[in-house]
Amino acid sequence: MSEPIIRVENLEVSFFGQGTSQRVVHGVSFDIAPRETLALVGESGSGKSVTALAMMRLLPRETARITGRVSLAGRDLLAMSEAAMRGVRGNEIAMIFQEPMSSLNPALTVGDQISEVLVQHRAMSFREARAETLRLLDKARIAAAARRFREYPHQLSGGMRQRVMIAIALACRPKLLIADEPTTALDVTIQAQILALIEALREEEDLAVLFITHDMGVVAEIADRTAVMANGRVVEAGETAALFRAPREPYTRALLAAVPRLGSMRGTRLPARFPLVDPRTGKTDGTGEPVASPPAAETPLLRVRDLSARFDMASGFFGRVTGRVHAAENVSFDLFAGETLALVGESGCGKSTTGRAIMRLTEAASGKVELEGRDVLALKRAELRFLRERVQMIFQDPFASLDPRMRIGAAIAEPMLVHGLASREDARKKVAELLPRVGLDPAMAARYPHEFSGGQRQRICIARALALAPKLIVADEAVSALDVSIKAQVINLMLDLQQDFGLAFLFISHDMAVVERIAHRVAVMYLGEIVEIGPRAAIFENPQHPCTRRLLAAVPIPDPARKGLRRVIDETEVKNPIRPVDHVPPLRQWRTVSPGHEVQVFGKEWHDRPGAA
Amino acid sequence: MKALSFIAGRALQGLIVMIGVSLIVFFALFLTGDPAAVMMPPEASRAEIEAFRHAMGYDDPILVQYLRFAGGVLSGDFGRSLRFQRPAVDLLFERLPATALLAITALLWSSLLGFVLGTVAAVRQNGAVDFVIRVISLLGQAIPVFWLALLLIIVFSLNLRWLPSGGIGTAQQLILPSLALGAYYFSAITRLVRASLIEVLGENYIRTARAKGISNFRIVVHHALRNALIPVLTVQGMYFASLLGGALITEIIFAWPGIGRLAVDSIQTKDFPVVQAVVLFAAFTFVVTNFLVDVAYVFLNPRIRL
Numbered sequence A: 001m002s003e004p005i006i007r008v009e010n011l012e013v014s015f016f017g018q019g020t021s022q023r024v025v026h027g028v029s030f031d032i033a034p035r036e037t038l039a040l041v042g043e044s045g046s047g048k049s050v051t052a053l054a055m056m057r058l059l060p061r062e063t064a065r066i067t068g069r070v071s072l073a074g075r076d077l078l079a080m081s082e083a084a085m086r087g088v089r090g091n092e093i094a095m096i097f098q099e100p101m102s103s104l105n106p107a108l109t110v111g112d113q114i115s116e117v118l119v120q121h122r123a124m125s126f127r128e129a130r131a132e133t134l135r136l137l138d139k140a141r142i143a144a145a146a147r148r149f150r151e152y153p154h155q156l157s158g159g160m161r162q163r164v165m166i167a168i169a170l171a172c173r174p175k176l177l178i179a180d181e182p183t184t185a186l187d188v189t190i191q192a193q194i195l196a197l198i199e200a201l202r203e204e205e206d207l208a209v210l211f212i213t214h215d216m217g218v219v220a221e222i223a224d225r226t227a228v229m230a231n232g233r234v235v236e237a238g239e240t241a242a243l244f245r246a247p248r249e250p251y252t253r254a255l256l257a258a259v260p261r262l263g264s265m266r267g268t269r270l271p272a273r274f275p276l277v278d279p280r281t282g283k284t285d286g287t288g289e290p291v292a293s294p295p296a297a298e299t300p301l302l303r304v305r306d307l308s309a310r311f312d313m314a315s316g317f318f319g320r321v322t323g324r325v326h327a328a329e330n331v332s333f334d335l336f337a338g339e340t341l342a343l344v345g346e347s348g349c350g351k352s353t354t355g356r357a358i359m360r361l362t363e364a365a366s367g368k369v370e371l372e373g374r375d376v377l378a379l380k381r382a383e384l385r386f387l388r389e390r391v392q393m394i395f396q397d398p399f400a401s402l403d404p405r406m407r408i409g410a411a412i413a414e415p416m417l418v419h420g421l422a423s424r425e426d427a428r429k430k431v432a433e434l435l436p437r438v439g440l441d442p443a444m445a446a447r448y449p450h451e452f453s454g455g456q457r458q459r460i461c462i463a464r465a466l467a468l469a470p471k472l473i474v475a476d477e478a479v480s481a482l483d484v485s486i487k488a489q490v491i492n493l494m495l496d497l498q499q500d501f502g503l504a505f506l507f508i509s510h511d512m513a514v515v516e517r518i519a520h521r522v523a524v525m526y527l528g529e530i531v532e533i534g535p536r537a538a539i540f541e542n543p544q545h546p547c548t549r550r551l552l553a554a555v556p557i558p559d560p561a562r563k564g565l566r567r568v569i570d571e572t573e574v575k576n577p578i579r580p581v582d583h584v585p586p587l588r589q590w591r592t593v594s595p596g597h598e599v600q601v602f603g604k605e606w607h608d609r610p611g612a613a
Numbered sequence B: 001m002k003a004l005s006f007i008a009g010r011a012l013q014g015l016i017v018m019i020g021v022s023l024i025v026f027f028a029l030f031l032t033g034d035p036a037a038v039m040m041p042p043e044a045s046r047a048e049i050e051a052f053r054h055a056m057g058y059d060d061p062i063l064v065q066y067l068r069f070a071g072g073v074l075s076g077d078f079g080r081s082l083r084f085q086r087p088a089v090d091l092l093f094e095r096l097p098a099t100a101l102l103a104i105t106a107l108l109w110s111s112l113l114g115f116v117l118g119t120v121a122a123v124r125q126n127g128a129v130d131f132v133i134r135v136i137s138l139l140g141q142a143i144p145v146f147w148l149a150l151l152l153i154i155v156f157s158l159n160l161r162w163l164p165s166g167g168i169g170t171a172q173q174l175i176l177p178s179l180a181l182g183a184y185y186f187s188a189i190t191r192l193v194r195a196s197l198i199e200v201l202g203e204n205y206i207r208t209a210r211a212k213g214i215s216n217f218r219i220v221v222h223h224a225l226r227n228a229l230i231p232v233l234t235v236q237g238m239y240f241a242s243l244l245g246g247a248l249i250t251e252i253i254f255a256w257p258g259i260g261r262l263a264v265d266s267i268q269t270k271d272f273p274v275v276q277a278v279v280l281f282a283a284f285t286f287v288v289t290n291f292l293v294d295v296a297y298v299f300l301n302p303r304i305r306l
Helices: A048-055 A082-088 A110-122 A126-139 A145-150 A158-170 A188-205 A216-222 A240-245 A250-258 A351-358 A385-390 A408-418 A424-437 A442-446 A454-466 A484-501 A512-518 A536-541 A546-554 B002-031 B035-039 B046-056 B062-074 B088-123 B128-142 B145-159 B171-201 B204-211 B216-244 B248-253 B259-268 B272-300
Strands: A006-017 A020-032 A037-042 A064-072 A093-096 A176-180 A208-213 A225-230 A233-239 A302-315 A320-335 A340-344 A366-371 A391-394 A472-476 A504-509 A521-526 A529-535 A590-594 A597-600
Touching: A006 A048, A020 A037, A020 A048, A020 A064, A020 A208, A020 A233, A037 A048, A037 A216, A048 A064, A048 A176, A048 A208, A093 A158, A110 A126, A110 A145, A110 A158, A126 A145, A126 A158, A158 A188, A176 A188, A188 A208, A188 A216, A188 A546, A208 A216, A216 A240, A225 A240, A225 A250, A233 A240, A233 A250, A250 A484, A302 A351, A320 A351, A320 A529, A340 A351, A340 A512, A351 A472, A351 A504, A366 A385, A385 A391, A391 A454, A408 A424, A408 A442, A408 A454, A424 A442, A424 A454, A454 A484, A484 A504, A484 A512, A504 A512, A512 A536, A521 A536, A521 A546, A529 A536, A529 A546, B002 B062, B002 B272, B035 B046, B088 B128, B088 B171, B088 B216, B088 B248, B088 B259, B088 B272, B128 B171, B145 B171, B145 B248, B171 B216, B171 B248, B204 B216, B216 B272, B248 B259, B259 B272
Parallel strands: A037 A208, A037 A225, A093 A176, A176 A208, A340 A504, A340 A521, A391 A472, A472 A504
Antiparallel strands: A006 A020, A006 A064, A225 A233, A302 A320, A302 A366, A521 A529, A529 A597, A590 A597
């Protein structure tokens, strides 16, 4: 192997303050060769981002102590003066971050923010820098560079902003690019675009890349070598292919076992539990057996017909409505008891709005929602109890959806007390029954939310949803914010609860690999409409609509063997569902592919696009 | 386009506020009962009050009176001062330069110093310098203006005999009142700049700027202050407007012949037309300043511009 670009030796990071100190990175060592991509992978709190920030010396000097050695071309970055380090940042090592929405200065133009680096490190005049910036925008595959130059970040989509960040990073032809979860906040189709861009630029620009991520699929796709981090240590490192094929450490095995793999359910019809591996012992728990099929029923539990929800866009002083967001448009589906229907699509496709409209958290513009044959949309305020007792919701962010000042026992009991369904004593007993059902100790009822981890909090939210013994749970991105191993556990829990209580789930998610595990049926949404609906196996194995295909094609597969197979990347951005006030939605035609599998007849506009092939 | 309609919208809002204020000012005259009886001396006879009522038009229908009042205001006629027998608006404009001079001086020093100290405190957050600045600015907001004004007079006029204790005309006479008046605003702006800048310095885009190798000085001046300025500007506009409406306590203590003193004198002598003129003028400056701040917003915040 050639001389590495950067060598990190025995890196240790401690945070101190208020008389205590805590070591968060313990003796991490690795090196990266020219044109190599090293993935640093781990769950939240594993110390992977802190490691990157420590290499760049971007941690606050007052509270962080960094020791060890970070050598770049024979110099130790940790021993440099701050002024010399400024000459390295953005020049020899560049960095891009997770949040493209907030990583650009809202008050400065895109052009200003890119050319600034050139002025800083290359002593260019602003005129020279402008010409070079336009070239960089082209390089980052940003169309209409001259116009973008004058635009502000808020005028760009998330994917575009990440491209701008990449243009900034490339400005001074750095030797190393540190990418800290650069695609985590993006839609899966946009993620595929950004990954392809980084891959292409690595070759064009002779870059080495340190890629930090929690997503094993992304790792398999992009990394030559991989280092797995846990609790501030590198537990295992090696060639990516070898590491995936034969992981040595139990932790790595546990992590890989918990990763949902698109396509792993091929040929099966029913959802299946994850076969989990204990990260300490390496023992497998369960075999990932499929669950029993839901009881056959004649009438659906929930029947949604032509449900539409719109948001007025007002402008001007009198708030004249100048347009409407058609968030959900003529959405129709049935959901049977004991069944999981997944609503999937990119952000802004209307999947969450549909869930909220069914819950009456958003008022629908038109349509019909029948629960056990009763029209939910016609319920008066006083009658909403009918709905609340039967349908409960779990949200994405388990940190924000629990009151920090309420003991979790009280939080779980609250729905019962609010609806007058139980006395205080009964509610307390019920809480003690529910906590073990979601894998928590009944004694924990007296604790506050901050004493729990993210996964435990989501279990608490599930217990709260179960308190009223609902028939249907609307789970809006309920596992999206969880670490991969925790995610697998929570999904297994949801499958168990479905079996035991005959629950129906409306599972709203953007994550196709998770959906493949959990769903009986799938509905794909695009710009507020369902474009394809059918049994899970039919949708995943015989997708018809270009939108479905595009979603499936963009999912990174955690299998390094497929790395060479360059996929066709659809470079289009998701359109927005804003329509003029007088817009009349077109009548849609449907085609039946197989029993239960229906697809909206799509027009020519889909045929000439790369993803449609 | 969006910016224009935003500005037009704000202008329209200002107009509606002014109509509302004029209604309140007009009807406030009737809150104390019969305006003719209130304005005339207590020993006036019934016939004299009736004659006054008729002369002032207080016996006309209320709508007619309001339209007459509003029409007068629009043509610059706020009625005649009962005390001085001169147009109220003349009295107002005589006093305006004094008030404006005091307000601008106070706001200028307090803003400049507030910006500098607020920025220094934010950059040196939790350090010794920050601590000192925080104590000073806390004191400045906690001390009531009348006490500070008296203290300044005792120290600088009576004991040291450096500066005059009142009056208007020389630069020396301006120092103490503008110090007393600006102390509160200086503290408020320091604290606001500090808080706003600390928040902005914690933003992700500041981390991006550091990762680009930009110097700390440029990060603060070019990247952070511009964003931190937006909330500060709003507050400053309101301070300036309220100062222009007259600084009652400061003007009285330092015998400063400004609008504030005119207002207090007119209230005491039941000189209603002058009171109305002062209140309307204060509201008007408030509306105009806020409008100007909104316009400045458009330039500072590209999210409004388009």
